[in-house]
Amino acid sequence: MPVDGRRGEELSRLPAAPGPGPGPSRPTSADVARHAGVSRATVSHVLNGTDHPVSEQTRQRVLAAARDLQYAPNASARALRAGRSNIVLVPMLRSATVPGADRFLESLDRELAARDLVLLMHGDRTTSGVRGAQAWAELRPAAVYVNVSRGTPAAVELLRRAGVQAVLLTGAPRVDYAPTVPLDPAAVARLATRHLLARGCRRLACLVPSGPLAELPTQRYEAVMEVAAADGVPVERVDCELSSDSIAPVVDRWRDPAQRPDAVYTNSDPFAILLIDKLRAAGIEVPRDIAVVGSGDHPLGAALRPAITTATFDVPAIARVVASSIRRLLDGADLDPGLEAALRPHLIVRESG
Template identity: 30%
Template structure:
């Protein structure tokens, strides 16, 4: 906090009896300085405790060594893992991470894209975008590269990494293979990005010659624990209790399972439950929740790598899209010996 931070490259230059540019060369390891000069300058730097002002450097070079990650809420258990992976890659490449929560608020999302150049960042990774179409145009005119997590289609000027939309199919397939015959779906609003998970329910049933039953579908207001709890209550109120539930995410699955247990319904014996996301809670909750992993860490790593590469390459190379395949992880919420 000592004010002494005012020692500049000019001070060093004067002290060492050289020009500013020479000092600059040395702190940037530019070849072509006589060893004797170098050591003179290094000594001066040492003596004065000089630390280059990165702002000044950035102003000239236009490299800030920072990238942003815009997510909807770090408290959502999916994100810490993602943020961690991104920060890891960033750090390995000498970048820092700016974390932004947009709370799935379309206005905030827009503001982030529009005001990107006001932030000290070289690029941004964004996900959980609630209103993609509204953002597309702005992304295309963004002042720094954008990397999106989630498939936003073709006409967006951004690298992307996303999962095949097979999570739902994997989950459904698992339930069916296990022997469930009366499968239900519990999810949040269909229009949100996770909403597409609903489609797998219908698709998978028809692909397996099972008749969809709209009474077996519970659509809550969000993708939270609370929705799971409400879904459980709803399913319990049905004339026939489903024997398998495909939950749109693990939070819902966990809430659902807990409520079923409270109602003395056994999981997986009476009802089998599979979730999606494989958040860490799924290993903690009892029974442990079978889940389709969306490869969080992998996704973050790849997004960061794509972004950093884009920052280096600029627009010279074509856009890249990386598609990952989700993976089912079987745990106790679906492991049952008997088949109905």
């Protein structure tokens, strides 16, 4: 990942560093300075992106020398010298299959880079609490962004004592021991359910994917139950996998109008796509016989017929306010004032429900 915004991007084309073993010594900033015919201070100003005035011609000469020598700045050493880091550490999610996670991290990486910060993913998916905080603190990040379930009060206190300037938690519920991004993944299910009830649907079903996807869909199923129960509407739970064989038995049962719900919340758009295909094959029309609503705004959802109604979050907007909030915390300010608005899900109404 880039270390210094634009300068990091221009150096990103450098070949990979050689592996361990005998070979030439690693080039230093002094070597770059000699090769470019400038001072080490000038090299530092160019590669670290300081405000010190350097002509464009000199800057390009330094960058060319760094490329020629295959020199890569040492971010850890620079942080030690400066007494601060620009690293934002984000522990990898416990599940590798959380919908939208990759898109969020890509957006967050861009938004942090625009604020002179660097995203660093920590690869251990299981650590949490004090044990996790000890591992995260070893990398001397400026900030840590982690789920509330893993960022316990003791973990947050350890990170602060270790010199981490900002700890930002995410998830529900909001806590009082650290700033929190109260993102509730089940909010899309509540929005979808309210939409279906407003359409007059009175017999609902909810697909609940199993396996590694189970934790989030279960939360969303409980949210559907909560909203529907307030209107006295029953909800059929359908445990399933993303496969035709898993969906086929329930669709076959729904051929009987007496057994059929009038609407289904599918948890995610891929499940909506699969369900609509099986319903069509069974002669059940969407939305005339069964309305279908998904989540996530999958690109295929708008292209298929019927196009899928979906409840979703604005992922780039969330990444933007998270990056802004981290930057503001590091600068001693409060969270981004637009945070709450960016976290609200929205409904994209199409043909399926």
